[in-house]
Amino acid sequence: MTIELTVNGRRRSVEADPDAPLLWVLRDELNLTGTKFGCGVAACGACTVHLDGEPVRACQTALADAAGAEIATIEGVSGKAAEAVRAAWRELDVAQCGYCQSGQIMSAVALLESNPAPDDAAIDAHMSGNVCRCATYPRIRAAIHRAARMMEG
Amino acid sequence: MTVRTDRRGFLGLAAAAGAALAVGFDAQGALAAGAADAPGAAFNPFVRIAPDGAVTVIAKHFEMGQGASTGLATLVAEELGADWAQMRVAFAPADPSRYANLLFGTQGTGGSTAMANSWLQYRKAGAAAREMIRRAAAARWGVDPAELDIVEGQVRGAGRSAGLGEFAADAAALTPPAEPALKPASAFRLIGAPDLRRLDGPSKTDGTAEFAMDVKVPGMVWAVILRPPRHGARLTGFDAAGAEAVRGFVDARALPNGAGVAVYARSTWAAIKAREAIEARWDEAEAETRSTDRMEAEHLALLDAPTYQARGEAAQAAAALSGAARVVEADMLLPHLAHAPMEPLNCVIEPLEDGVLIHDGCQFPGLTQPIVAAVLGLRPEQVRIRTVFAGGSFGRRANPTSDYHVEAALAFAALGGKTPVKLIWTREDDLAGGYYRPMAAHRVRVGLDADGRVVGWDHRIAAQSIMKGTAFESVTVHDGVDHSSVEGAADTPYAIPAMSVGLSDWTSPIPVLWWRSVGHSHTAFAMETALDMAAEAAGRDPLELRLELLSGESDDHRRLSGVLRLAAEKAGWGAPLAAGRGRGLAAHKSFGSYVATVVEVTARDGRVRIDRVVCAVDCGTAINPDIVRAQVEGAVGFGIGHAMRNRITFDNGAVEQTNFPDYEPLRMGDIGAIEVHVAPSEAPPSGIGEPGTPPAAPALANAIAAATGVRPLKLPITRAGLSFA
Numbered sequence: 001m002t003i004e005l006t007v008n009g010r011r012r013s014v015e016a017d018p019d020a021p022l023l024w025v026l027r028d029e030l031n032l033t034g035t036k037f038g039c040g041v042a043a044c045g046a047c048t049v050h051l052d053g054e055p056v057r058a059c060q061t062a063l064a065d066a067a068g069a070e071i072a073t074i075e076g077v078s079g080k081a082a083e084a085v086r087a088a089w090r091e092l093d094v095a096q097c098g099y100c101q102s103g104q105i106m107s108a109v110a111l112l113e114s115n116p117a118p119d120d121a122a123i124d125a126h127m128s129g130n131v132c133r134c135a136t137y138p139r140i141r142a143a144i145h146r147a148a149r150m151m152e153g
Numbered sequence: 154m155t156v157r158t159d160r161r162g163f164l165g166l167a168a169a170a171g172a173a174l175a176v177g178f179d180a181q182g183a184l185a186a187g188a189a190d191a192p193g194a195a196f197n198p199f200v201r202i203a204p205d206g207a208v209t210v211i212a213k214h215f216e217m218g219q220g221a222s223t224g225l226a227t228l229v230a231e232e233l234g235a236d237w238a239q240m241r242v243a244f245a246p247a248d249p250s251r252y253a254n255l256l257f258g259t260q261g262t263g264g265s266t267a268m269a270n271s272w273l274q275y276r277k278a279g280a281a282a283r284e285m286i287r288r289a290a291a292a293r294w295g296v297d298p299a300e301l302d303i304v305e306g307q308v309r310g311a312g313r314s315a316g317l318g319e320f321a322a323d324a325a326a327l328t329p330p331a332e333p334a335l336k337p338a339s340a341f342r343l344i345g346a347p348d349l350r351r352l353d354g355p356s357k358t359d360g361t362a363e364f365a366m367d368v369k370v371p372g373m374v375w376a377v378i379l380r381p382p383r384h385g386a387r388l389t390g391f392d393a394a395g396a397e398a399v400r401g402f403v404d405a406r407a408l409p410n411g412a413g414v415a416v417y418a419r420s421t422w423a424a425i426k427a428r429e430a431i432e433a434r435w436d437e438a439e440a441e442t443r444s445t446d447r448m449e450a451e452h453l454a455l456l457d458a459p460t461y462q463a464r465g466e467a468a469q470a471a472a473a474l475s476g477a478a479r480v481v482e483a484d485m486l487l488p489h490l491a492h493a494p495m496e497p498l499n500c501v502i503e504p505l506e507d508g509v510l511i512h513d514g515c516q517f518p519g520l521t522q523p524i525v526a527a528v529l530g531l532r533p534e535q536v537r538i539r540t541v542f543a544g545g546s547f548g549r550r551a552n553p554t555s556d557y558h559v560e561a562a563l564a565f566a567a568l569g570g571k572t573p574v575k576l577i578w579t580r581e582d583d584l585a586g587g588y589y590r591p592m593a594a595h596r597v598r599v600g601l602d603a604d605g606r607v608v609g610w611d612h613r614i615a616a617q618s619i620m621k622g623t624a625f626e627s628v629t630v631h632d633g634v635d636h637s638s639v640e641g642a643a644d645t646p647y648a649i650p651a652m653s654v655g656l657s658d659w660t661s662p663i664p665v666l667w668w669r670s671v672g673h674s675h676t677a678f679a680m681e682t683a684l685d686m687a688a689e690a691a692g693r694d695p696l697e698l699r700l701e702l703l704s705g706e707s708d709d710h711r712r713l714s715g716v717l718r719l720a721a722e723k724a725g726w727g728a729p730l731a732a733g734r735g736r737g738l739a740a741h742k743s744f745g746s747y748v749a750t751v752v753e754v755t756a757r758d759g760r761v762r763i764d765r766v767v768c769a770v771d772c773g774t775a776i777n778p779d780i781v782r783a784q785v786e787g788a789v790g791f792g793i794g795h796a797m798r799n800r801i802t803f804d805n806g807a808v809e810q811t812n813f814p815d816y817e818p819l820r821m822g823d824i825g826a827i828e829v830h831v832a833p834s835e836a837p838p839s840g841i842g843e844p845g846t847p848p849a850a851p852a853l854a855n856a857i858a859a860a861t862g863v864r865p866l867k868l869p870i871t872r873a874g875l876s877f878a
Contacts, residue, residue: 017400024422028375033367034360036544037421038495039580043813046495074360086358093350093779096787097218098357099364099495099544124822131818133495133545134218135790138826139783 003067007032008076018064023047025063026073034074034102038131045130048103049073055110057129074102081112084147092143096134104130108144117148172322174202176282176329177211178274180250184281184333188325199278200229202286206306206318208233209241210275213252213260214267215516216244216353217494217543217550218787219842220780221267223351225275227776228268231343232279232336233286234303235317242352247518247538259519263551263667265744265840268776272838273335280333282324289323290315338835344776351780353542363541366577368501368512373573374403376564377424377582379414379433383440383806384587385662387411388433395430402427406567408560415564421577441662441806448803449486452594452659455615456484459655461633463614464643466653470598473609473651477600481690483683485597486867487675488800490590491816492668496544497583498557502565503573508535509565511558514543516550520624524555528562529570547791548667552588553623556664584816585808589801590668591617592659593638595679600651605691607702609651610683612642616675617659619667637667641676641847646709646742647684647702663803669791670843673743677847678796678854678868681739685855686864695738695855696721712771713742715832716749719769723830724751733757734764735860739848744840746772747832750789750852756860761870762878763793763853766827768845773836781841782829788845789827794819796850797877798869823877 005012007030014029021040026032026049035058038046042057049058050072072078085108088094095101104127111118111126118126123144132140172188177198179185201209210229214221222242230240245252249260255270257263283303290308291298301310308315343349356362381388391414393405401423405416414433418424443451459467474480500513508531515521518538526533543550561576568574578586593616600609618635620626629636634656636643643654668674684702688695696717703714717740721727730736733756740749753765768785775781798817802809810816854865857875865873 020422024420027367028369028420028422031369032360033363033369036364036495037366037497039813040425041580041812041814044495044580044818089358090350090354093354093783095218095351095354095357096220096783097216097495097543097545098353098362099366099542101357102360105358120825127821131495131813131820133493133547133791133818135787135794135819135824136783137790137819137821137824138786140821141826 003063005067005071006069007071008073016063018062020063021059022049022061022063022066023058026058032073032075036099036102038100044100045107046100046103048106048130050077050106050110053110053113055107074106077106077109080151081109081147084150085109085112085143087150088143088147092139092146094136094139094143096136100130100132104132104140108140108147111144112147112151116151118144172325173204174282174285174321174325176200176278176285177251184277184329184331186281186285186325186327186329188322199275200282202282202318202321204318204321206239206316207241208235208239209243211245212242213245213254214262214271215514215540215543217514217516217546219267219784220351220777221262222353223349223780224268224776225271226352227343227349228271228275229279231341232276233283234306236306237343237349239306240352244540247515247522247536249519253519257519261517261519261551263516263548265843268838269745269840276335277333280335281329284330284333285324285327286317286320288327289320293320293323338774344774345778347778349777364496364544365501365513365541366496366499366544368541368575370501370503370573373501373503373575374417374419374568375421375424375575375577376415376417377428377577377579378408378560378564379416379428379431380582380586381413381435381440383437383442384664385440386435386437387439388413389436391431391433393431395432396427399423399427399430404568405431408563408567410563412560415567417568417574424577425579439662441803443806444804445802448592449594452486452592452615453484455657455659456594456596456613459613459657461656462653463634463639463656464652464654467611467655470609470611470651470653474598474600474611477608478603479601479690481599481601481683481686483597483686483866485595485679485682487593487678488868489592490668490795490799491584491801492547492549493583493816493818494545494547494549497580498549498578499576500558500561501573501575502561504571505537508537510537510539512539512541513558514550515540516543516546520553521555521558525558525562528559529566547669549588552666553625556588580812584801584810584812587664588666589663590674591619591665593675595675597679597683599683599687601687601691605693607649607687610649611653612679613655614639614642615657615659617661617665619665619671621658637672639672639676641673641741641743642680645680646713648705649702669788670743670846673741673847677739677741678851681741681848681851682854682866685737685858696726699740709742712747713740716740716747716769716771719830719832720749720751720767723769723828724753724767726751733860735856735858737852737855737857737859739852739855741847743844743847746770746839746841746844748785748844748848750848752852752856754853754856754860756857759875760878761857761875763824765825768827769830769832770845771832771834772841772844773834773838775831776838778831781831784841785829785845786827788843789849790819790824792846792849793824793853796853796868796870797823798871800869
């Protein structure tokens, strides 16, 4: 069936099953490949996108549940927190292989939008669903702190 | 985006306005240059300088996060005198005659060799380009080349200044110097600079970095493979009727080698759903049917009588132990481990007029190209490979069998060879798919004299051989000993008297593979655990005991003891700790580099928290010190995370882990800051992707032993009844 989506501010209509995961529609149908597949069971966070500003795992979000919401992906996420996070990530060279970083950044942006000055415990709690097999965690933590300071300024 | 991976560019269709200078090497290794760098050119382009000033380094090594693309660009930029902002990277096509790893003799990345083998080669290319640009500028300006210098991308001298790209076309007509002078280390501006940012950084923060998983070509179908539940089983038949109801399902075909059923669909999701609806029948006559408990018992039994002798003489070690005042003894077991890179394995194969094109985060084109060619009945050069970013590897993407490329080629051929096919592994496929770090058992007996000095060492190892039966066997297996099973023990830098290392091979249809640091991933654990136990038994400080065994004048002793002292100093080794806390130390040489690690933990009621990790590394010249630190941070996380709680286990031959929830990876809250101290050195660069991993697990285990008195001898550490806070 035809389902209408709003992705990064654009209306998109896709032909797909309503129970198809948003992840595969974004990647295979809409060519928004910045959102990554890592596990398919919401255990790694590589597919994190925002639904009305809230971070969700696109691999466990049915297309039907995303219809009507504002969907933001790594390609389109914007605003003060997004800018700060990207800048901090580049300054500290957080990424190694980079495959998980879209999801890390989407989670980090959501954190800073709800908590502009998180401490280590808040960062660890919020980011624990995002796996990085390169183990860039210390730099992710440092970059979130850096981004929080940038947002103050 | 500064890493050019676009398809047009790969196919050689993109041409910058005006002539570019291309500098590389001919088949004999002599410098060559010209105005064209199209495939088939007579020389081997390593750097291309466009009139607009863009300097593109052609990376013969792939980028899995280890920073090699930035490192290679640094070498060229340094010698050329380029500004960092003008540097770009493109990945080399598959062409082992041009882009061989000089330490392997074929094109491939691994063994932490990327920078070591490229160190002079890429600098030479940059230095030749510098000399040619300088001569071209001197000719145009009518001055002596000696008056000109190139700094930060500008040709300067004789009262003039211009961007180096302006002379690219003129320079392309010149003959390159045979032996361009390289800068002395004292003149380095970029090598060793702390503030060069990675060239792949920006594209990895906005979703534009291209991985093979992101490749889509016109007319492509998505494919997954239905594989047997037990390694070694063969397909005898299947029924795909149930898949017909799945929207987007295209077809299902048996792979001609009996390895499984290829399931094709119009999307990844449809392929996954269709596969679930297919029933397959397997012949399990040759399949693995043992369970992990039995595998462990068999490994331990093999320790009783080693088949091969890797070092020393067993009788000499036995004599030394029988004369020792005290013998410390331990059996250790290390599990099968999966690499589980974040990007599950995948590649795209599409037909070309005269062959095929593979899009892949390709770690070893020198293996993949001829292997896929053989599968498809093509000549190697008819298999073109477009390398894109790899979402991690840890060894998995380099495989002597090129397993996933072969699957893709077979799936492509089984569908008729005209439709582009994208093969995708799910995480479940990845964890069950074999090519694990082999299980390993170690039995170590250390003899101590009355003063607590090591007087003998009997070390026995049982593990499945990684190299036997592969193209690497002739290089790595001698007198039956697979060096990759004993490296780090048989060749330990510690001056251990009367040391014997024996080896037995365990065999299984389960395929095994190198895993970040290969044999060192288990030998370092055994060596550093045994040394710690010896120190404990002798009532000696573990640092002091190690330094005693490294007190010679050799490079190994100087450098390994150097990082031990540096890490100990930075970690405050010896400072008192509160009750329930413990500090552990380990040091190891691998891939030409030296790493020492100190871990501090707090243990309470069987729960362990990692408080602090301090590392010191000597990897020779640190080309990009921040990438060196990042690699050690990551390697520590990799080593510690698996040691904490990971293992692949088998129930009657079937893998029990299915996805991350039961192969629980290291997560954000598991580890705090990791301090990495880089020892200054002007030695040539040695490995850095792997050497941080070997000492991480034993340093953690030794810290836990210090804090709790519980000595983890079986990994993961959770098997000792501990958990991690």
